[in-house]
Amino acid sequence: MNALAATNRNFRLASRLLGLDSKLEKSLLIPFREIKAKTFFFSSFFQVECTIPKDDGSLATFVGFRVQHDNARGPMKGGIRYHPEVEPDEVNALAQLMTWKTAVANIPYGGAKGGIGCDPAKLSVSELERLTRVFTQKIHDLIGVQTDVPAPDMGTGPQTMAWILDEYSKFHGHSPAVVTGKPIELGGSLGRDAATGRGVLFATEALLKEHGMSLSGQRLVIQGFGNVGSWAAKLISEKGGKVVAVSDITGAIKNSNGLDIPSLLKYSEQHQGVKGFHGGEAIDPNSILVEDCDVLVPAALGGVINRENANEIKAKFVVEAANHPTDPEADEILKKKGVVILPDIFANSGGVTVSYFEWVQNIQGFMWDEEKVNNELKTYMTKGFKDVKEMCKTHNCDLRMGAFTLAVNRVARATTLRGWEA
Ligand SMILES: NC(=O)C1=CN([C@@H]2O[C@H](COP(=O)(O)OP(=O)(O)OC[C@H]3O[C@@H](n4cnc5c(N)ncnc54)[C@H](OP(=O)(O)O)[C@@H]3O)[C@@H](O)[C@H]2O)C=CC1
Numbered sequence: 001m002n003a004l005a006a007t008n009r010n011f012r013l014a015s016r017l018l019g020l021d022s023k024l025e026k027s028l029l030i031p032f033r034e035i036k037a038k039t040f041f042f043s044s045f046f047q048v049e050c051t052i053p054k055d056d057g058s059l060a061t062f063v064g065f066r067v068q069h070d071n072a073r074g075p076m077k078g079g080i081r082y083h084p085e086v087e088p089d090e091v092n093a094l095a096q097l098m099t100w101k102t103a104v105a106n107i108p109y110g111g112a113k114g115g116i117g118c119d120p121a122k123l124s125v126s127e128l129e130r131l132t133r134v135f136t137q138k139i140h141d142l143i144g145v146q147t148d149v150p151a152p153d154m155g156t157g158p159q160t161m162a163w164i165l166d167e168y169s170k171f172h173g174h175s176p177a178v179v180t181g182k183p184i185e186l187g188g189s190l191g192r193d194a195a196t197g198r199g200v201l202f203a204t205e206a207l208l209k210e211h212g213m214s215l216s217g218q219r220l221v222i223q224g225f226g227n228v229g230s231w232a233a234k235l236i237s238e239k240g241g242k243v244v245a246v247s248d249i250t251g252a253i254k255n256s257n258g259l260d261i262p263s264l265l266k267y268s269e270q271h272q273g274v275k276g277f278h279g280g281e282a283i284d285p286n287s288i289l290v291e292d293c294d295v296l297v298p299a300a301l302g303g304v305i306n307r308e309n310a311n312e313i314k315a316k317f318v319v320e321a322a323n324h325p326t327d328p329e330a331d332e333i334l335k336k337k338g339v340v341i342l343p344d345i346f347a348n349s350g351g352v353t354v355s356y357f358e359w360v361q362n363i364q365g366f367m368w369d370e371e372k373v374n375n376e377l378k379t380y381m382t383k384g385f386k387d388v389k390e391m392c393k394t395h396n397c398d399l400r401m402g403a404f405t406l407a408v409n410r411v412a413r414a415t416t417l418r419g420w421e422a
């Protein structure tokens with residue numbers, strides 16, 4: 001099942017549990033706006049040309065998207081992904097997931113997501129800069145501090161946000177709050193870089209506590225060693241969790257006694273990947289998700305846990321650091337096996353929560369220290385877990401439906417209060 005069908009299915013299940021009106025259900029499902037920026041070979045109404053000169057003088061065109069899903073609770077919010085597999089349905093699903101995520105976190109935003117179908121590893125820094133600036137020129141009228149606030153996702157980071165800010169400011173004047181996840185020097189928040197991984201730590205701790213356990217001595221496997229996976233590995237290992245295997249696009253490594261994460265971080269920075277790290281044995285990256293462990297943390301692409309591998313998963317807990325890593329069919333298989341899944345819309349909400357803190361700081365023109373950011377994040381994650389658990393009790397459902405019913409209820413209530421029927 002593709003990401004959009006899966007997200008729509010989870011929304012509909014939550015909507016039925018809540019007994020939502022069918023007109024309201026329809027209104028919450030359809031994106032507020034879907035903006036398509038395509039190559040000049042296509043002639044759709046939404047066509048916007050994203051063509052850049054490459055360093056060798058040739059021209060290259062790319063397909064970019066920004067999907068704005070809902071703004072009932074506030075400006076739309078969500079990352080921008082650069083990846084070869086970026087396509088409209090997935091961006092649409094990711095935008096919808098942002099609406100539910102910001103509602104679970106109870107921060108005053110709706111949901112959006114964007115992306116460009118490209119392989120950032122195959123573009124030079126100056127090509128990436130040109131592509132980002134052209135994309136921003138195409139969408140600058142549709143984003144804004146009180147409209148739609150982009151942030152980093154896979155394949156993008158603080159530098160990408162700096163280029164968007166700079167390009168946007170040429171049209172609208174200096175507006176640091178138009179993007180989050182910026183470099184600190186341009187108004188970024190202390191703690192944003194680590195925030196999604198730190199949120200994963202807090203979420204995992206809350207889940208284990210609920211089951212009478214602590215992180216200490218738990219064996220964890222992490223797929224993806226980028227922003228989210230590497231920060232999660234670092235912070236979890238500092239709290240006594242044993243990270244026994246990790247993978248990235250270059251390969252996978254395992255050490256049953258626990259990988260030395262500080263050394264691995266240094267190595268992967270120097271070698272652009274984990275492949276070849278001497279502190280563990282190389283394993284097949286395709287088997288990372290079925291490695292023996294207590295907690296599995298997918299922190300890369302969507303749809304990686306599916307009916308092909310769900311039966312082989314040995315973890316007792318899955319903490320969804322990635323967006324939509326578990327296919328609904330796998331959800332059912334894992335449920336029958338007794339595996340507890342902490343869903344993406346709660347587990348990885350630390351990033352957007354600190355993005356909210358960044359936006360607030362920019363609007364106030366006042367900078368928080370890192371301790372305040374991290375403490376506030378812990379407060380939000382702890383409250384989020386408690387709210388999700390309460391919905392699980394009310395609706396006698398699993399954590400995913402607990403999170404979905406919590407979110408859909410909040411968005412439905414805001415939509416109704418604003419008078420959507422008028
Ligand atoms: N950044 C954020 O704040 C947030 C991110 N997320 C989600 O977390 C996930 C990771 O995002 P983020 O860490 O920012 O992205 P990054 O681009 O920083 O890192 C992605 C990681 O995944 C690896 N990867 C890519 N493809 C595969 C593959 N097929 N198998 C194994 N590893 C792979 C990459 O390897 P390599 O580096 O070698 O290419 C890299 O280590 C995404 O699903 C994203 O949507 C969710 C909430 C917030």
Ligand SMILES: O=C(O)CCC(=O)C(=O)O
Pocket residue numbers: 077078079080101149150151152153180181323348349351352353355
């Ligand atoms: O920080 C943000 O605004 C959004 C991050 C994001 O894209 C996500 O949570 O999936």
